[in-house]
Amino acid sequence: MKSLVMAASVAALAAGGAWAEEGKVKVGMITTLSGGGAGLGIDVRDGFLLATKMAGNENLEVVVEDDQRKPEIAVQLADKMIQSEKVDVMTGIIWSNLAMAVVPAATAQGKFYLSPNAGPSALAGKGCNPLYFNVAWQNDNLHEAAGAYANDAGYKNTFMLAPNYPAGKDALTGYKRTYEGEAAGEVYTDLGQTDYAAQIAQIRASGADSVFFFLPGGMGISFLKQYANSGVDLPVVGPAFSFDQGILQAVGEAAVGIKNTSQWNKDLDNEANKEFVAAFQEEYDRLPSLYASQGYDTANLLLSAMDKADVSDAEAFGEALKEADFDSVRGKFSFGNNQHPVQDYYVREVVKEGDVYTNKLIGPSLTDHADAYAADCKM
């Protein structure tokens, strides 16, 4: 019996795409929907599903699963999606460590992977793959934009703070790649640290003229509330991850006036964005975050490729994706040779609009910016 089933599944595998109906694409979305980082995954999912709903393309089927922010669960889900769900395209992962656990295996099995968030350097340089597209940014990009802003603002002596894990080290590397001033101090905090009194005291004593920090999610909330209450009033700059729509309400007044860098903001002036922001508010009754915008763009990229090619023809479908022929909510958007974005980055300021804390666009930081690893990609 067992061998019969085996034989049947081998036959099914051999038949491959022949069973799939013409033009249909099945998407497997693995993202974080429970636990501490759930807000990000929910935004990516909602943005993605909004775009598919607006397009009304019946050939697109989406399966969503929750990875609980755990690499081992993400790997199990990916196996299930590839082997029993038989998805054609995968997407959704938020965290770089989970992406590293899933993406290389998925592309090795011939599945397209469209990253709506994580952009680890290992997948942008030597590890680039024709089936892997990053629709958000390479991890360093927003920090590079922050460094460029620090130069424009005339900061000469920055105190830098990031958690002690790969993306934290990438953050300081990214910032220093563009920032031209001195380092007043460089501190790595514990991942998930909630009390920053010790670091704030170091900032106070360091003689810095500005503070750069990358503390995503709850870590950023804690830091900003404690910083605002410490009496240290140096200007703060950071990537958008600590200032997204989901967490600003929890930081409140402490975040107002802080400059942060992003590839997107809700008041970015283009038609696609206006339509997106209005539709998102209509559908979910909250303002979209940058994560939602990335999910939305990912879905629209996929839809644009579906109009041009059939997913069973991987080469043609890959070409169609690479053209990035869709109306991005970021305005202009294209892929570099490593299939990572070449796009503009902006400086935003946290403001209070009515009762809601949100970001206002101030100006460009980096234009037509690619990532530093593209040259290592032989593709």
Added chain:
Amino acid sequence: MSFILLIEQVLNGVQSGVMLFLMAAGLTLIFGVMGLINLAHGSLYMVGAFAAAAVAAATGSFLLALVAALAAAALAGCLIEMTVIRRLYDRDHLDQVLATFALILIFSEGTRFLFGSFPLFLDIPAALSGPVMLPGGIQYPLYRLVIIGVGLAIAAGLFLLIARTRIGIQIRAGEADREMIAALGIDIAKLYTLIFALGAALAGLAGALVGAIQSVQVGMGEPVLILAFVVIVIGGIGSIKGALIGALLVGLTDTLGSVLLPLFFANFMEASAATSVGSSLASMSIYILMAGVLLFKPTGLFGEA
């Protein structure tokens, strides 16, 4: 490093230790008296923080928020003690760990169901915000000083409760010999519920106090829970005094380690490598402390064999 900075960091260490004590006190009481490993203690911390955030948002009063945190956590504690925990006292530790881990998941997803996935806002009251100038020219946030004060007051209160009151006698008797105090006609079920609620209320209060300077979000209790377990292992399981000393040791080691170790390595290493090595070692420091204590005192500093 200047002397003033050092003093400031010592204050920071004491403050984080005092907060840990509120968590560890409940945990160690529950373990000491009932022999129960309660992984869901971190969830009660979260319940306190969420209750405080909800009430503060509705009423604008921080004091009411604290009362709500105490009440909500105590109530949640009573509820789970009577429905779930009570069935676990006679089971082995593995069953307790499994069941209370399930409670963590239920609390986390229940909280998400009620409050949504995004962190809540809870701020310190205006009267306590901003820094104050301490003698010697140290600028220090007033709220953190208040936390130290509140924590030490509660520690003193707990000592009095256990050393001087009838309930305290029953708690100590319960630690020494469960069967005997039941035989002496004390309603052991009621006593257990009471102790559990007390521990829960302390965790809830810690959640609310800390929530005001950190982020109130689902899963906020688990990192603290791990530290609290380290504290009670260092202090000796079941000992309130051990919990206080252990909490202060862990708070100080954690804070001073993260500041001093990178500086120490900077003496003979290049700056960014020193930061990296120092930070990595600092995050291990409390576990090294725990291993060191256990090496010389296998039952913890104030534990009984």
